[in-house]
Amino acid sequence: MLIESPQHRPPHxxxxxxxxxxxxxxxxxxxxxxxxxxxxxxxxxxxxxxxDIDKIAQTATADLRRIYLTGGNPFALPVSKLEAVFDEVEQRIPTVKSYGGFCxxxxxxxxxxxxxxxxxARGVDEITLxxxxxxxEALAFMEKGHVAADIVEQGQRLHDAGMRFTFFYLAGMAGAGRGQENALASAEVFSQAGPSRILVVTITPTKDWPLAHDIEAGRWQPPSEGEIAREIQTFVRHLSCTCMVNCSHDTDIIRFEGMVPLNQQKLVELMDHRIPQMNEQAARRMREALHGATF
Ligand code: SF4
Known part of the structure; x- marks a missing residue:
């Protein structure tokens, strides 16, 4: 089969x-x-x-060390099933010692x-959550299936187990007028959980999302591009953990990457500089062109 579309991987x-x-x-x-x-x-x-492992092995270089498990959430499988997959990988590609995947x-x-x-112990050393x-409020509205306290608790358990992890932050998720609340709550909760990396993605609604019904019924309104940018700035400003922040997804208008706290002030200043230069209509046109966004 070798990958049933669509499958995804984070940039790193x-x-x-x-x-x-x-x-x-x-x-x-x-x-x-x-x-x-x-x-x-x-x-x-x-x-x-x-x-599929055989096909990967045919083109694997001598220094291939890491495999990224895909499907929506491969780590929902029992550990015994995952270990059986790792056994098969390492029989065919003995250089592989590390695994990642969405979770x-x-x-x-x-x-x-x-x-x-x-x-x-089997090499699952960095996963993406x-x-x-x-x-x-935003997590419940979107039916994300976890609450803020779960993020902190499970982050702590991953630290205790010795596994590094990356978080996605979905800017704009709380809807129009709620960006600052979302940023402040998320910065606090993410900082307590302590991911090694945060990937910022900007919400870009399409007509195929369930959210389209919420928009049509007036239950959720998209924030403006300016509000989203200020939300991201507040989020970065209030992070108090040590992590890489990457805001360069193709849904992000102002793009940057830097370490917090090392580059935190510079990132905030960069956004201070860029936000007044933003063009709301151009940003929306970009979303429509790239993603078929519907606002
Ligand atoms: S965003 Fe939600 S529905 Fe989509 S793959 Fe992740 S957990 Fe599943």
Whole structure:
């Protein structure tokens, strides 16, 4: 099979081959997501997975060390199933010692401390979690399936197990007029959880998202481009953990990357400089052109 479309990887894992081990997402309810609409969550049969590992092995370089597991949330699978996949990978590509992949906050909650340690022992040393926001109202409205306290608790458990992690922050998720609340709550919650990296993505509604119904019914209004930029600035300004912040997704209008706290002041100043130069209409046209956005 070798990858059923669509599959994704974060920018820092672009050189890690993707290995799909599940279809769909076990949650599938987030209002801002249509990635796996209509695709049931299933574990792929091992013979399909091994066939794909064979294909990766054919083109693997001698220094290939890391594989990125895909499907919506591969770490929803039991640890024994994941370990069986790692066995198959390492039989065919012995240089592989590290695994990443997308993960839900609740996938971590559903694993015991012992499970997490077993994963770390097998090389699961950095994963990517869709935390999205630390603002409970926004998380509940979007049916994200976790609350802010879960983010902090599961982040702490990952630290205890020795696993590094990246969070997504979905700027604009709280809707028009709520950006500052979202930024402040999220900065506090993310800082308590302590990700090593935060990827900022800007909400870009399309007609295929469940959120389109919320917009049509007047339950959610998109924030302006200026409000989103100021939200991101407030979020960065109030982070109090040590992490890399990357705001360079193609939905982001003002793009930057830097370490917090090392570059924090410079990032805030950069946004001070850029926000007055933003053109609301041009930014919206970019979203429509790139993503078929509907506001
Ligand atoms: S958990 Fe992730 S993949 Fe699943 S519905 Fe939500 S945003 Fe989409």
């Amino acid at each position: 894992d672009m050189s890690s081959p993707m290995l799909q081990i599940v279809t769909g997402c076990s949650h599938g309810k987030c209002h801002f997501c249509d990635i796996f609409t209509g695709v049931p969550f299933t574990a792929l049969p091992m013979d399909e997975i091994t066939a 839900r906050i609740m996938d971590i909650e559903h694993k015991s401390d012992e499970d997490l340690k077993r994963l770390v 869709g935390a999205e926001s630390g603002f409970d």
